[in-house]
Amino acid sequence: MAQVLASGSGCNLVDLVLATSKSILQISKILSGRQTEREVKKLLRHFIVHCTLVFDQVQRIRTNLVPENDLLLQALGYFESLIALDATSNHPYGRQQGLNKRWHVMRTQNSDAKFAFATHCLVLDQTSILHALDESFNVWEEDVMAKYPEDGLDWSLDDYSTGKERRPEPSYAVHSAAQSMFEALARSAGGECCTTHDARLCLRTYRTLEAYQGVDNEINDFEMLLSSHHDWQETHVHTIQKRVVRLDVDNKIQPSPPRKKLLDYEPMPVKKLCDQLGKVQQMVSKRLKFKVENGCLLKLRSEKSKFRIDKSKAPISLQQFIERKTRSLTEKTKRILAVLLGSTILHLHDTPWLQPGWNSSSIFFFQTTSSNIPLRPFIQTQLVVQDLNDQGQDEQESQSNASGAEFLEGYPNSMDPDDLDLGDLDPDDIFPDPDDIEHPFPTLVTLAIVLMELYLELPFEILAKNRDDLYFPENIDSRARWLDVAAVFDEYKREIPQNSKCHYALEKCLDPRIWEDDNGRKLDNQALSVRFYEEVVRPLEDELCDAFDFIKIEELDATAENLDFRSWGQAIYQREEDTSSRGTPVSLAQGFLSSQRRDLANINDSVLSKSPSPDFESGHHLATGSEYVTAKFFDDEKPSDSHSCLEMEDYIQWRLRHKVVLGKFIDPFLKQPPKNPVKIAVLDSGVDDTHFSLNTGRIKLKRNWMTAKKKDVTDNVGHGTFTTSLLIDYAPDSELFIAKIAEGTPSPPEVVAQAIRTAVDEWKVDIISMSFGYPSNQTEGYGQLEDAILYAHSKGVLLFAAASNSGANLDRAYPARDPHVICVHSTDSNGNRSKFSPTPLAQESNPATIGESVESAWPTKLCNIKTNSRCVQWKSGTSFATPILVGIAAFILQYARIHLPDKAHVLKRQEKMKSVLLKISDKTQQYITRDGYSYIALNLFADNIFGKSKVFIDETIGELLKR
Structure with a gap:
């Protein structure tokens, strides 16, 4: 049959399978969107994935395919069984040819015509066949990957397609250098030394290697901290591994040329490490320097310290950062740490x-004397020489196991062990139980655990609690541990986008087959290093560079060390002691700022320590009374009568364009109030619900946190009425929950925290709108507010807050600066940045919408009815851009609940909602931000997503929610 296909069919089978996968993909999308039967809808979504994978895999391996390729014929056979249309020719795959020809014509028709045709294309009435084909495609995809492994090809193809330069592999010599260095240090720490020595090795990529010019050796430099009595000393170890290079001249073996002497002194052999550690304690601002050559540890001249740790402060482990839910784990710091851990x-x-027992508690960060915590992780171990007898025994057992494996080579799998003459051998030793599955490298399982902790920002023990059937044994090398870790990953893999390279790396770490050779033996060190880089480290490097293109892997070590882990990965500024050492005086302002940084550092240390101080709950420096009282909580930018008529007219047109979008996509589908309305909590100064524009029945509950009269939410300043009325304008079908948390002055943060928790637990809201801000988080009780925000985020509640109105004089306010809150900036009606809106942050999206010359309701008791019969005001500020953007987010969520019900819940994740909001701001593929802001507006303009067809809108939002 293959010969007939190759010669007489006149059809390229590779092209046929590609064309069919595209046709069935498009048809399945159309059918899935209107399918009412749940099981069929689920299977159609599976076939959308299968068609995508078939197309991608066949494209990838097409140069290796011949017409008689079994995998190619299998895919064609599956497609043929899926199609319900009659064949249009005698070709073995005539149904596919007929389908592709007809679909080529039909796909240009309107949506109703395409749907009518699509209903007859696939065997949807035969669910047994659909289930069988679904499983067949799963097996097919596994077979393709097994027969044609990617071996890192996907990453290189991505690089070439995007014009990136192929990144060179790292030096694999670091592994042997680290081994020899440990042995040299351990020998010097043992023997005559009478104390226990610990070492903390700096984790780096070792991409930039310092080498002596003209020396043909492998040279590596290691940074570490050494200790004998927990008095850590900075140490620099220089390792030299000679390459054996010999020349055969006239049948005589000649040694390599002698190495030129580079030092003006002779290095001193180190016999007792304690002595050297004791000497350096007397030399302030100095660090030890050693050299390892030919397995010997040699003392070099001490050099200037480059990492001034504060020895009075205990180091902080990565596990503590994760457990305390600090804001240090930003997307940038998480991805950098992932690369550093993979390189480790x-x-x-x-x-x-x-x-063997390493985990996130083994990785430490040190505070410097400048009150920074550089993103410079260390891993701790004890300098102990391994017993040579134990090492020989391990090697003997390894050889014995290898002999057993060789004994089995050549025997069929079906052979009965009773038929073999095994002599004194136990059959159980020769034929292991198939259930005794081992991961050949348990340390990769631990890496997977730490990567999950980083990405999900939760300790692994908490992640595992959701799986009551799991039992985690203490033995880290146990088989059950690997299987249980894989089960936890399977439970949470939906939280990690499948197309992310972190997801890919996790899957590879937990797949034992990848780390074995063709005979089922664990890879040797060299093979493991090469494969591990391609399958795990390189994908993590790519993900970091794709997200932050200003970061270069070759410079990552230096880049990371200049980032303050405590300050969300911001750059560390020049230390004041370094400035003064060069003779430049420190100004009073610099001194004040330095002292403030030190105060904050001391408080943060108490937050992260295992024995928290009494102010642990707040976790912040306490603001003075004057700072607290004078803070501007509700910051309107300018009064009502200062807005021009032109500005007012522009806003009215802007609001009208928004309402037209609602009238097209929401109103026709809601003949009555929605069964599942979007619920919004408004945290503000209360509301005048007697105002005619607010008396719509959309306000469901009210509560006052300022007085004992919980139901009295009278707005005495107008701010809350103004923002609530805007929400009714922009999200008319939503339900509003009013939380009065302030009057005109700042409210204690713990009051706001209580309102947030009530909105989450009792009111079950989807969104929280906060048109206020504290100028600093150095406020008594702010830790409780921070915890409440994190709690709401963990429950899938979207939080929006005003950026502030201080222009470039101040940065974003709090809580808008919190990474779990969407910060809202202000623009005019054309998307130009408002002069009072803060400067946009680099490497962030900076979402913004109209906040200038905004009209909304004002409390009737604060209005002069004779001059202001409608009781409205015109205001400007990020406080008013916030409810407008909240209204747009509510529209998106309501749209999804109506038109994309199976995906709507995903929008409750902050990153998904932001991705849709940013898609609205995009005008073309070449679109860049305006004034550094992502300007978000709803209208039917052709360049706006909602100015396009509904099919396009649904597919675009659907794709965003899949990632």
Whole structure:
């Protein structure tokens, strides 16, 4: 049959399978959108994925395919069974040819015509066939990957397609250098030394290697901290591994040329590490420097310290950062740490530096004397020489196991062990139980655990509690541990986008087959390093560089060390002691700022320590009374009568364009109030619900946190009435829940925290709108507010807050600066940045919408009815851009609940809602931000997403919610 296909069909089978996968993909999307039967809808979504994978995989391996390729014929056979249309020719795959020809014509028709045709294309009435084909495609995809492994090809193809330069591989010599360095240090720490020595090795990529010019050696430099009595000393170790280079001249073996002497002194052999650690304690601002050559530890001249740690402060582990839910784990710091951790496994696997029990509690960060915590992780171990007898026994057992494996080579799998003459051998030793599955490298399982903790920002023990059937044994090398970790990953993989390279790296770490050779034996060190880099480290590097294109992997070590982990990965500014050392005086302002940084650092230390101080709940420096009282809580930019008629007219047109979108996509589908309305909590100064524009029945509950009269939410300043009325304008079908948390002066943060928790737990809201801000988080009780925000975020509640109205004089206010809150900036009606809106942040989207010359309701008791019969005001400020953007978010969520019900829940994740909002701001593929802001507006203009067809809108939003 293959010969007939190759010669007489006149059809390229590769092109046929590609064309069919595209046709069925498009048809399945159309059918899935209107399918009412749940099981069929689910299977159609599966076939959308299968068609995508078939197309991608066949494209990838097409140069390796011949007409008689089994996998190609299998895919064609599955497609043929899926199609319900009759064949249009005698070709073995005539149904596919007929489908592709007809669909080529039909796809240009209107949506109703395409749907009518699509209903007859697939065997939807035969669910047994659909289930069988679904499973067949799953097996097919696994077979393709097994027969044609990617081996890192996907990453290189991505690089070439995007014009990126292929990144060179790291030096694999670091592994052996780290091993020899540990042995040299351990020998000097043992023997005559009478104390226990610990070491903390700095985790780096080792991409930039310092080398002596003209020396043909592998040279690596390691940074670490050494200790004998927990008095950590900075140490620099220089390792030299000679390459054996010999020349055969006239049948005589000649040694390599002698190395030129580069030092003006002779290095001193180190016999007792304690002595050297004791000497350097007397030399302030100095660090030890050693050299390892030919397995010997040599003392070099001490050099100037480059990492001034504050020895009075305890180090902070990565586990503590994760457990305390600090805001240090930003997208940037998480991705940098992922690369550093992957590089750690690459360079330190199977060395004493990486102990079997390592985890996030083994990784430490140190505070410097400048009150920074550089993103410079260290891993701790004890300098102990391994017993040579134990090492020989391990090697003997390894050889014995290898002999057993060789004994089995050549025997069929079906052979009965009773038929073999095994002599004194136990059959159970030769034929292991198939259930005894082991991961060949348990340290990769631990890496997967730490990566999950980083990405999900939760300790692994908490992640595992959601799986009551799991039991985690203490033995980190146990088989059950690997299987249970894989089960936890399977439970949470939906929280990690499948197309992300972190997801890819996690899957590879937990797949034991990848780390074995063709005979089922674990890879040797060299093969493991190469494969681990391609399958895990390189994808993590790519994900970091794709997200932050200003970061270069070759410079990552230096880049990370200049980031303050405590301050959300911001750059560390020049230290004041370094400035003064050069003779430049420190100004009073610099001194004040330095002292403030030190105060904040001291408080943060108490937050992260295991023995928290009494102010642990707040976690922040306490603001003075004057700071607290004078803070501007509700910051209108200018009074009502200062807005021009032209500005007012522009706003009215802007609001009208928004209402037209509602009238097209929401109103026709809601003949009555929605069954599942969007619920919004408004945290503000209360509301005048007697105002005619607010008396719509959309306000469901009210509560006052300022007085004992809980139901009295009278608005005495007007701010809350103004913002609530805007929400009714922009989200008319939503339900509003009013929380009065302030009058005209700042409210204690713990009051706001209580309102947030009530909105989440009792009111079950979807969105919280906060048109206020504290100028600093150094306010008594702010820690409670921070915890409440994190709690709401964890419950899938979207939070929006005003950026502030201080222009470039101040940064974003709090809580808008919190990473779990969407910060809202202000523009005019044309998307130009408002002069009072804060400067946009680099590497952030900075969402913004209209906040100038905004009209809304004002409390009747504060109005002069004779001059202001409608009781309205015109205001400007980020406080008013916030409810407008909240209204747009509510529209998106309501749209999804009506038109994309199976995906609507995903919009409750902050990153998904932001991705849709940013899509609205995009005008073309070449679109860049305006004034650094992502300007978001709803209208039917052709360049706006809602100015396009509904099919396009649904597909675009659907794709965004899949990622």
